[in-house]
Amino acid sequence: MTNESQVKRDSVRNSNGSVIQAENIRKLYGDFAAVDGISFNVEPGETYGLLGPNGAGKTTTMRMLSGLSPVNSGDINVAGIDVVKDNRAVREVMGVVTQHDGLDNGLTVFQNLFLHGFLAGLSRKGSKNRAHEVLEFFGLRDRSKANVYELSGGMKRRLAIARSMMTSPTVIVMDEPSTGLDPQSRNRVWEELAVLKDAGVTVLLSTHYMEEATILCDRLSIMDHGKILDEGTPDQMIERHAPKEVAQLRVTPASLRTVREYLDERSITFREVGALVSVTGVNGDRPDLSGLESVEGVRTSYRAGNLEDVFLSITGRELRDE
Incomplete structure (x- = not known):
């Protein structure tokens, strides 16, 4: 990243010093509130989830x-x-990575970057130079001539993130950055985000x-349900809502009934996830x-409380539920 880009990021803030400020925003689809009056701020250089x-x-x-x-x-x-008054201008300072990468399989890695930059307003020379910078930054230079369809899922995700950086954005918005990736590819994406x-x-x-968020x-x-239930650092959320310790019982089918009866008789809180029974004591x-x-x-x-326990505590259901 160039010093010029760094100066640009440091100088563009909202009046309260944040980079993103959302106040009581709502989105309705008929009578259904997909987003129901939420507010939050994101500070410069912060990763907010x-x-x-x-x-x-x-x-x-x-x-x-x-x-x-x-x-x-x-x-x-x-x-x-x-953004409400000028939703086009925000795209000049923001890179967006959606769940579906939207890469052009008929183009090479370099061509995907170059075309995106050119269509975003860079000159041909500027887009070409920036594409080379981004390829180097993300360790993709040796795949620049490869067709997109030749790439693995993890490599495509990295390319989508690289493409979002073509205009040296102040902010990157990423929707489910590692969904569908194997653990190795997910870790590589996390490394790239740390570099950003x-x-x-x-x-x-x-x-x-939960691991990604942590x-x-x-x-x-x-x-x-369209509302923010709580906000804080991962450690603060765990401190406020998660039990100090959770027992995990791996139970064979033949013993499951005995375990359930024991826990029910003593009013001990538990939940079942397949063959695993998670048990929480009084006051954590x-x-x-x-x-x-x-x-x-x-x-x-036994394990320490985590963000999944936090979600269960304040919503009453599993984080994975759909």
Whole structure:
């Protein structure tokens, strides 16, 4: 990243010092409120996450912020631009990575970048030079002549992120950046996002992966049914809502009924995810499972509370539910 780009990012802020400011924004589809009066700010250089299940309103929120979907009410300012009044201008300072990459399979890696830059307003020479810079930045130079259809899913995702950087944006909005990727590809995408953060780019991302949110986000909001339920750093959210410790019982089918009866009789909170039973004690303390030590087919381990526990605590359902 050039010093000029860094100066550009540092100088373009809203009046309150934030880069993204959303105040009481709503999006209606008939009588249904997909986004129901949410507010949040994102600071310069911050990675901010919207965490929630499918249908929570994350994608709709991001489409409004990037000027791709009109707002029914409320105010949005991005890098000093009133998005409600001028939804085109925001695209000059914002890179967008959607769930579906939208890459042209008939073009090479380089051609996808060059064409995007040229259509975004760069000169032919400027787009060519910038494409080479971005290829180098993302470690894609050796694949510049490859056709997009030859790339793996992880490589395509990295190319989509690289393409969003062609105009040296102040902000990048990313909708589910690692959905559908294998663990190795997902880790590589996370590495690329860390590099962008180090370069001073402000990132807003949506995800329903708790691990992704924990690793990438400085702050996050948990959304459900179009509303923000709580906001804070991952550690703050876990401190406020998650139990200190969760017992995990791996139970054979033959022993499952015995385990359920034991927990029900003692009013111990638990939930089942396949063959795994997660158990939470009173006030988040370690539950008393001593009576299950002699039961065959039960293996017990313990883990610290996490963001999935947070989501369950404040919504009453699993993060993965759709």
